[in-house]
Amino acid sequence: MRRNYGAWMIAAAIATAAGGVQAEEKEDGISVGGAVRFQYSFEDYVPQNRNRGGDLDLDTFRINLDGSVGDVILSAEWRYYQYMEVIHHAWVGYDFSDSWQGRIGIQQVPFGVRPYNSHNFFFSSAYYVGLEDDYDFGAVADGDLGPIGLQIGFFKNDEQGGIDGFVDNRADRYSYDVIGDDVNGTELAEANTGSLRATYTAGGTEFGLSGLFGSLKSGSGSAGDYQAYAAHINGNYGPFNIMLQAADYEYDLDSGAEIMTVGAYSFLDAIPAESTIYTANVAYNVDVSIGPISAVQFYNDYSLVTDKSQDLEDTTMNVTGFSVVAGGVFAYFDFIVAQNQPFIGGSMVGDTDDWNSRFNVNVGYYF
Structure with a gap:
């Protein structure tokens, strides 16, 4: 289920499809901001929820720190959920020139459409296999070279410290990571991942290629490796935004695990050891002036996960909805239909033809 809430500032400006929320920065110092969000969900695949007419819950409370001291940049975010507390990100950076910035810490892995390959609250299906808005612990060199963008990253391990991180629950994290296999239940962790993302922008359209290459470690040593590739287009044409992406990943384990x-x-789930993911998203941005409402974005986001290991059934998800900006309030209104999709009554390793649906409203106030 989507738990990142970064689109509202850009949606308010109607400049791009999504972006980041930060507290107003001082000339030199750290600013404090945050958000509190609530959620209503009506799930046709949960009889108890359906009989109650849906449920309303506290979703997230978060605190943000952003700014700079002595030319060193800081960004960090802590989140409280009803079931866990996590560090979403925490990094320090430095602008080496007008074109290059370096960052080290827990940060987003450069891959595919950024910052999000989606417009809705639930992301795309790529998020649930760790290929959208994924955060790990490492260093990134970020280059802005006119029409060319280049991000080069090295991530030592996941945000929890890898296979021997001192944590109570390895599932208490914001973004999806591999933590085991299905052959003998061996605990695993991603390690020593290289990331390369290159883009070229012309006529309002960004064309991009991405690659990830890393290893998997168990408590006794090497357990295999993994790789992922993607090609994407992200274009802004007046009020329209269009995102297209094709991605492929493969985990090659010494154990031969295919799940x-x-x-x-x-929450623990499972994914196929390999699959191909296609996403196609369109959004239409509107400036309005209705009471406190200043911007509305209408969207339809489509995902297909196919060619899975073990010939598993495809995962399909379509999200139709809109988001609303009203002062410091940002809200998503989503209707989702899906097959074999996590948080929509299924799993990436589900093997059913059944369709499930969910109506979801997520409202938050940013300060």
Whole structure:
């Protein structure tokens, strides 16, 4: 289930499809901001929820720190959920020139459409296999070379410290990571991952290629390796935004496992060891002046996960909805239909033809 809330500032400006929320920065110092969000969900695949007419819950409370001291840049975010507390990100950076910035810490892995390959609250299906808005512990060199963008990253391990990180629950994390296999239940962790993302922008369209290459470690040593590739287009044409992406990943384990255990949101799930993911998203941005409402974005986001290991059934998800900006309030209104999709009554390793649906409203206030 989507738990990142970064689109509202850009949605308010109607400049791009999504972006980041930060507290107003001082000339030299650290600013404090945050958000509190609530959620209503009506799930047709949960009889108890359906009989109650849906449920309303506290979603997230978060605190943000952003700014700079002595030319050193800081950004960090802590989040409280009803079931866990996590560090979303925490990094320090430095502008080496007008074109290059370096960052080290827990940060977003450069891959595919950024910052998000989606417009809605639930991301795309790529998020649930660790290929959208993924955060790990490492260093990134970020280059802005006119029409060319280049991000080069090295991530020593996941945000929890890897295979021997001192944590109570390896599923208590914001973004999805592999934490085991299905052959003998061996605990695993990603390690020594290289990331390369290159883009070229012309006529309002960004064309990009991405690659990830890393290893998997168990408590006794090397357990295999993994790789992922993506090609994307992200274009802004007047009020329209269009995102297209094709991605492919493969985990090659010494154990021969074809199902990987993943963790996020204090929840264990599983993904195929390999698959191909296609996403196609369109959004339309509107400036309005209706009471406190200043901007509305309408969207439809489509995901297909296919060619899975073990010939598993495809995962399909379509999200139709809109988001609203009203002062410091940002809200998503989503209707989701899906097959074999996590948090929509299924799993990436589900093997059913059944369709599930969910109506979801997520409202937050940013300060």
